[in-house]
Structure formats: structure tokens, C-alpha cells
Amino acid sequence: MSTVLVVTPIVVASWPLMSAAITAAIGTMGFAAAQNKGPRVRQLASTTTRAEIELEDSEILAGSAGSGEQMVVERDGIRAIFSRDARGALKLCVEGNGHSKSELKRIGEALVGRVAQQYAYHRLVSELKERQMTILDQRVGEDQAIHIRVRSG
């Protein structure tokens, strides 16, 4: 060991790039894209518990995709709606029947963590390739952390 840095990711991406990170992230937590979006969301809104989480240090660039984009995913009756909030950050609304608000918040925080993880992974790997650095090994640990070994120089 010589130097150890701990870094908080700053997520700045267009909606298509963010969608790719969300798609990769939800799979790791057993979520899947919802088949029927609109009507179900409205139906659940009056009867379910809901928690909102914002991904700190995130900015979804307002581009050709516009600001009305959203992505709805679900798992075991829990629905999670990713969208861009008024300030441009990634917002996640988690809702479901029979779950406490704190439980939904915990699930939501885990989801946005995974989105940040996937974003950081793709950002790093593409940049390492750009710099022609050799990736010696990569694996996912039991704690779901992604480990990458790179040859320096």
C-alpha cells in the first residue's frame, strides 16, 4: 500500500446515460422495468406508502431527452420511479403496500447507491480504456462491491 483515496462520485449524465446506469443497477437488486406504467402509478398513489430519495451530487443534463423522462421499475409489489427533479438531480420515489416509509427509504437509498456504483464503474472503465491502461482483473465481491485491478504506467 502507498496511497488510499476515498472518493464520492459526482454523477453528471444525460438521461440516456443515466437510464443505462439505472438498468444495470436494478438488475443487481432484483428489480425489473415495469410493464404497465401510467395507470398503476396513479392507482397506487392514494393507497400506498411512499418515500422519496435524491441522489446527492447528481445532475441529469437537460438535452434532447427533455426533463419529463422517467423510468419505472418494480420488485415484489414495490415500485420505484426514477426521474429528474426540478433542480436537475436524480430523484427516486419508492412506493408499495405493507411497507413502512423507513423500509422504502432504505430500499431507495440502496437503489440510488447502486445507480451511482454503475455510473462510476462505466465512467472509470471507459476512461481507463481511453488512457490505454490495462485492466488486469475485475470481480464483484460478496458485499456487491466491484473490484478492479489496473496496471499503472
Add this chain to the structure above:
Amino acid sequence: MNDEEIEIVIGADGKVVVRTIGIKGPRCLDVAEAIAQIVGREESRRLTEEYHEAGIQAHAQVEQRVRRFGD
């Protein structure tokens, strides 16, 4: 050098830990910082033995030369 490596761990919460292996002296910090800047904002840092090793070696060489000169 071939035994110079960087280990990157991206936690499930998105936090990234960058660790240099086998890179001696202040250059290890430059390498780690370059990786850190790709993903975000540095939260904390820890410098360990190898960071100081190059400095210690240089200091020892100077001391030896001073001693020889003194002899």
C-alpha cells in the same frame, strides 16, 4: 514498472476507494488523484509506508554521502 498497480473498489453505495500498490514516493499520490478525478470528489486520503519510502531512501543516500565526505 510492471509491479505498479492501482486497485479500485466501487462500493454498493457508490463510494470509490483508490489504492496504489508498489508505486513509491509522491508519484503514487499523483496516480491515485488522477483516477479519483475521473469519478468525483475526494473525501479522505491516507498515505502509508511506500509514500514515505522514496523520501527516506533519498535521505539515507544524502546521509551516507555526508558521512563519506566527513571521513
